[in-house]
Amino acid sequence: MSELYQHRARKRFGQNFLHDAGVIHRILRSINAREGDRLVEIGPGQGALTEGLLASGARLDVIELDLDLIPLLKLKFGIHPGFTLHQGDALKFDFASLDASPRSLRVVGNLPYNISTPLIFHLLEHAGLIRDMHFMLQKEVVERLAAEPGGGDWGRLSIMVQYHCRVEHLFNVGPGAFNPPPKVDSAIVRLVPHETLPHPAKDVRQLERVVREAFNQRRKTLRNTLKGLLDKDAIEAAGVDGSLRPEQLDLAAFVRLADQLAGQTSPG
Known part of the structure; x- marks a missing residue:
């Protein structure tokens, strides 16, 4: 199984693998997955969160772009009956294809910084299927997501995400929790799509x-x-x-x- 840890993070995929056990445990506690949940993990990498998510008894679909990681993920988790692997780009993935009931999908991901904003907008197109989302993002992106009017962080991202979701900035994560360490701080955010939009627009x-x-x-x-x-x-x-x-x-x-x-x- 040691070969699992020889995969080098790829710059073109924006990969930074989470390895800090304390941070992993804190994220899993925040998600609080339960048996019967429908989880979707975007970019599982080497499976740092995957293991804990499957241990909850939840059903887990993972979406991974990097072909080199597919055999590693199959080797580690393929025998688990609740595990389904999709090789592909989450930006193009049709979440409706998961045949999920309304407000049932719980989406999780340590998102590459270069795709985080377009991916969140892609997911919001399927907001009716989603119960909640927990993401590791660049700290400044989370600050923009959770911003309030009047400050420099308030802008298009804040407004359009808050139109669809309640936003909670849960906690920050330093570069040392990753391999290789990114040059920026990260943060965990929880997005919960509104059951009823607080300010519905005509269009x-x-x-x-x-x-x-x-x-x-x-x-x-x-x-x-x-x-x-x-x-x-x-x-x-x-x-x-x-x-x-x-x-x-x-x-x-x-x-x-x-x-x-x-x-x-x-x-x-």
């Missing part, structure tokens, strides 16, 4: 559009950044002060702006 695509435009030039006022979408009167009609900068608006205000835009662009 979420218009919300994405408004938020993207607003933060393209975040130092400018909304009146300037949104002028291609909404004029001064339309911004005021949404109950928003056009002289504010985008980071000063909360989620509810962005939804009102998006609904104003949806009303302008809807037929008739």
Whole structure:
């Protein structure tokens, strides 16, 4: 089994393998997997978390891109009846293909930093299937996910993820917990899709559009950044002060702006 640990982390996959037993235990405690759970692990690597997740009695699907890791994972976990391995890119994976019931999937991953944001947006497209998500991410990404209006971390990522999910920044993890050690600090985040959206938009695509435009030039006022979408009167009609900068608006205000835009662009 020693060959399991000879696989070198690959830079092109953004691999940093978790090896700190204390951190692994803390993550598993946070997830608190139970028998009967439907777990999906993205990027299991050498199986640092996989072992503990399977020990819970849960059913586990793992998605791994690196072909060199597939035989190692099969060797270590292939005999376990609850284990299913999918070789492929999680960014392109159809989570609906897992035939899961609504709000049943519990997604886990030590995500490569270069794909973390697009992967979270991909997963949000399947939010109706997901009960919760626990991710190891770059600490600054977690700070942006959990940000509140008014600060420099509040932006497109915060707003669109918080539209769909409750966000909890659980704890930070230093570089020494990984091999090789990354050059940045990491953090564990819990994302729980809302059963009922707190601020439902008429058209979420218009919300994405408004938020993207607003933060393209975040130092400018909304009146300037949104002028291609909404004029001064339309911004005021949404109950928003056009002289504010985008980071000063909360989620509810962005939804009102998006609904104003949806009303302008809807037929008739």
